[in-house]
Amino acid sequence: MRQVGLILLDSVRFLRSSSLFWIALGLSALTSILLFGLIDFEPEGWRVLWFSTNESEILFEGSEAARSFVSWLFGGALMWWWLTWIAILVALISTASVMPEFLSSGAIDLVLARPMSRAKLFLVKFTGSLLFMIAQATLAVALGYVLCGLRFGLWFHNAWLAVPLVAIQFFYLYAVMTLAAMITRSTLASLLIALLFWGSVSVVQFASNQLDSIVAQTQAQADRAADRAERMRSRAAEEGRDLTPSEASRVEMWDDEADDHRSTLESIRPWERRIALIELTVPKTGDIQKIIADRMHAPTFGELVFILQGGSSEMFAQMSGMQDPEMAADIQASSIAGERAARSVNAASSLGSSLAFTGLVVAFATILFARRDF
């Protein structure tokens, strides 16, 4: 136990000596302060810093839109862009040299010649590097939590879930980087392999998200077209008459549209299954962002825009130049449905399969470490 504690303490010393760690920590703090310190809500609207208040009937102190906006800032902007992308990238760069230095000739001899099993030594050293990400995430979340609570009266307790979740995301990638370090013993090579791996799984997840989004949008459009056609038929039936030629033409158009969408869906389904199968076997780094946003009830960007427009599609229609408000509403709704579908995730399945993959990677790296000559 003494040895375990000391190796973890050694990891803390390593962090303290790393300038990148302090820079990243400072940037984490700055990001939280900028996101939640610059904007303020008042009873009659909102303002940025000391500038004059922008009067609004939608976005004002205590409004649902204000809550949605802040939760989007927290669960979307801070978590999504900063913690699960930039901070993890910085953490990977900062810790890339840990294993190659540990494994280098002259350094590894000193630690292997101790009364401690190789597997234990390796696993404790590996775990120590996760402290980097835990420290970053804790600071960012703590600042965000306190600032949101004090400034807006919104206490996002679920935000704390981000600390272990972001650490898990880092764990996925750090495991791959460690295995690469075991094989190559090179800082640069292991970092590049980890980044390449991250890029590859992100591409798989991007493809999966896009397919989910397209399927959801297409399904929504097919349902709406079919619904419209059905409503027009029902109305004519209720009125005890046949469809007029004009109505018949529109019903036929909607039926065709619904059929087209269904046909598109059929052609997408096999691809959806293939991508899902590939996705199942790799760590789902992108899902962490979704799980955090979901647990914080953060709206998607499309939902936020819809909320800030007062729940109406008029502005969307104006901005997109659409004459038919109903069609604009349909398109906006299907777009939001697509975003929702892309963000929906089964947390247990995602974390379970990803951790299983990562566990195998760590186990393989541990076996290599335990059996290798240094």
Place this chain on the structure above:
Amino acid sequence: MIESPKTAASSLALDLHNVEKVYRGKVHALRGVNMQVHPGEIFGLLGPNGAGKSTLVKIMMTVVKPTRCEGTMLGRPVGHKPTLGRVGYLPEHHRFPRYLTGRQTLEFYAALSGMTRAARKRRASELLATVGMTDWQHKKVTSYSKGMMQRIGLAQALMHEPNLIVLDEPTDGVDPVGRREIRDILLGLRLRGKTIFLNSHLLSELEMVCDRVAILVQGAVVQQGTMDELTRESQRYEIVISGRPPVRIRDDRSVEITRESDDRSTLAIRTTDPEQIQPVIDKLRIDEVTIISIRPARESLEDLFMRAIIDPETGKTLAPGAKRETNTS
């Protein structure tokens, strides 16, 4: 009472039998090494580059896995991890974490060996003073010179009061004053009953401190024993006289003239018994030859080493490096 082999083994600090290591690519680094180190002695391992010295040390310290290894270290099988808590180790070209100070380095490795916090603090202070690094204890190791790194390295190997201390090139990069200090430390440790296993290229250093040595050539021990045992054949008395040897001496078959000139000559008598040189001295006296000096002499470790690495078949120095297995079918 006849001592069983097992009991005999446990009384040795290090008792290695049939140690073999074949690396990938069929590089036969060690070919059945047998080596015995007694408790309380300083044992020197020497050999040319690539002879397998570091591999052998790394096998002892569990850094390298042997292909085959029988024997014990401090009475337990080689590779027994808990035993390493009683072994101190300074590897060649050691590298300490760059973010640690000298004191933190000592305490870190001592804790890995299972020392308590209080014991670490006390022992670190003692050893920093012993190796002359007290003034530098709070400086980062990256600011140390090579010699300072060796001093800290030696101190970390001694932190947990080990019974067996394995040192790989401990005086590498150390200035002459530092070397002498390290030598004195090693001799002091021997006085306290510690066993020291020394791996070094500096034959003169080894000769000064080692009780026993082994010479490893191409993965096999070619010589092993005390300096007396290994140089017994070469032990002699050397008599330096002025001028050339008289006829009486030239006719004496027990005397070998190793150097001859009008100024002075050197005579060698192959014996360790001073009684046996008295007749030669008498003969020199009779011929009124001036005796400049008489001294016992023997082969130096360097001579011994050079003799060990000469191929008896070709008369040339054996090629450095480990033997590679070849298919002879």
